[in-house]
Amino acid sequence: CLQSLSFRSMDARRQDIALAHSGTCDWLFETCAFQCWRDRSRLSQHNGVFWIKGNPGTGKSTLMKHILEHCQHNLEGYTVVSHFFNARGDPSEKTALGMLRSLIYQLITETAIYERFIHLFREKQQKHGPREWEWRDSELKRFLRDEIKCRQSEPHVLLIDALDECSPAHVRDVVGFLEDLSIESTRAEGSLNICLSSRHYPHISMATHQELVVEKMxxxxxxxxxxxxxxxxxxxxxxxxxxxxxxxxxxxxxxxxxxxxxxxxxxxxxxxxxxxxxxxxxDLEEMFKMLLSTENPDKHETVLMLQWVLFARRPLKPEELYYAMLAGTSPDDLGARDWSRITPNDIRRRITNSSRGLIEFRQSQYNPLEVTAQFIHESVNDFLLRNQRLQELDSTLGSNSVGISHERLKGCC
Known part of the structure; x- marks a missing residue:
């Protein structure tokens, strides 16, 4: 039952986010915006919704992780659940369905909810068989909405980070669903608090909410x-x-x-x-441009490494990225080197240096030996794909940088 909701990277983004630097972030809990959000007597001003907005790279996710830990430790009697969208992660990390599965998985650890969910689970099994089915957005939305309605007297906090990293096809649907939850809870005099974070773009909003802009504080x-x-x-x-x-x-x-x-x-x-x-x-994007434009005798290697992280169908292990880069830049070396002398640390240092520090390594929470390469921030991905930045780095890509990049990667295989 629980496995039908779980997916391998469900907690990965939250785990990847660095803890707040010592002595930082606590100011948020003293702001008028946060205090108003926590004040149920002022519910008509915000419908229980607190929305943190900020420019790329301001530290919104670190702030959201800090809020999550604060709520878990200080809001006695509350059920606190969270989801951290991740545009660089697996498909389930950036869809409405992934969010719903994650939230409900956390909620049904409580016995009463589990018993109601297992009834729905068994109905699915009886209808479709033990394995040949998947959850759909609509049925999980209905279950989550019904549970919050049934438990109006029990306070809940939902924290949803990086709405802008939800896939474009789903983000408005997610915001609309969360707004409906907040309105229904307010009308029923329930105890639901929702905390969201996003960039200023894409411009999506709710009619009633409390807002804080990070860079203005x-x-x-x-x-x-x-x-x-x-x-x-x-x-x-x-x-x-x-x-x-x-x-x-x-x-x-x-x-x-x-x-x-x-x-x-x-x-x-x-x-x-x-x-x-x-x-x-x-400017952060101009910083990326400077890092990548600084004198670089191995620019072809840098560009190819960036292309692999941008366009590979799944996140690559450091070793896979390293060998894929060599296959495209120095194919003769693949058969000539003594690979037993190349250590994992050598490979990671090469990737960090070639990418000018824009690629980092993500460790699996389930297996510490399972590591993949990703950009240090979603803004790197945005920078490379917007305004023909890839073509600026490599003029041979022409006007079809994405298509030619895929052809180049295919040639490495």
Whole structure:
């Protein structure tokens, strides 16, 4: 019964998100927006919905994970369930059906709900056989709506992260369903709270909700300042102030720049830290462009690696990505090298270096030895596919960068 809802990567995105840096994010719980959301006497102002919005890379997912842990530890008597959409993950991580399966799986760990769900499960088995069927959006929506109606006196919190990473075909349906849940609960004087996060685009909204914009919060900039102070190897007030000004609230930008400046310091280029900071663009996408455009004698290798992560039908293991890259750039080396001398660490360092730090490694929560390669952030994927960025990196791709990329990858196989 539970296995019919579960999928391997159900908790993967939540596990991948870094914990909030020490001493950050707690400010959110003191904001008027959060306090209003928690105040049931002001339900008419928000219908129990709290929507966190922000530009790409501001740290919304880290904030949502922090809220989840806060609710689990501090809201006694509440049932708290969550789903973290992931556009870079498996198909189930970015669909409405995957969200519904995840939420209901978490809810039915309670006996009363489990007994009602197993009745529905057995009906499906009797009708379709033990294996030849799948859950449909409509029946899981109905079950979730009915359960929340039946349990109006029992408080629930639903946290849904990264709505913008839900597939375009499903995102409006998801928002509409969640809005219907909030309205029905409010009318029935129930105790349902919904917390959402998304970018500002695509523009999808609800008629009634409480909203907070991350990059507009002064406390968010204080978090960034704290991170810079704690993470910079060489403390420098001028550099710290300049970084805060250029960051414009984008935490991902800060993380990348801190890494660059620490590398310069480790190489003894203390005087170069100021110059490096002046050269770095303040825009996150321009930062990606700079990283990929910097003098690179192995640019073909970099582009091919990015293409594999962009267009492979499934996430590749580091070893698969490494050998696929060699097959397309140095096919003669595949038979000539002594592969026993190439360690997993060698492969990961090569991928990190070739991708200019834009590819990271995701460890399976079920098997620590199962690792796949992915972009460090969904904004990297957006950057490469928008405004002909791939063609800028490789002019041979012409106007059909996606089609030619697929042909190139096919030639590596």
């Amino acid at each position: 002064a406390e968010h900039n204080k978090d960034i300042s704290r991170y810079i102070r704690d993470k910079l190897t060489k403390r420098n007030a001028e550099i710290e102030h300049s970084m805060l000004e250029k960051a414009s609230g984008i935490f991902m930008w800060v993380v990348l720049v801190v890494t660059m400046l620490n590398k310069a310091y480790d190489e003894g280029k203390v005087e170069g830290m100021h110059r490096k900071l002046r050269e770095v663009p303040s």
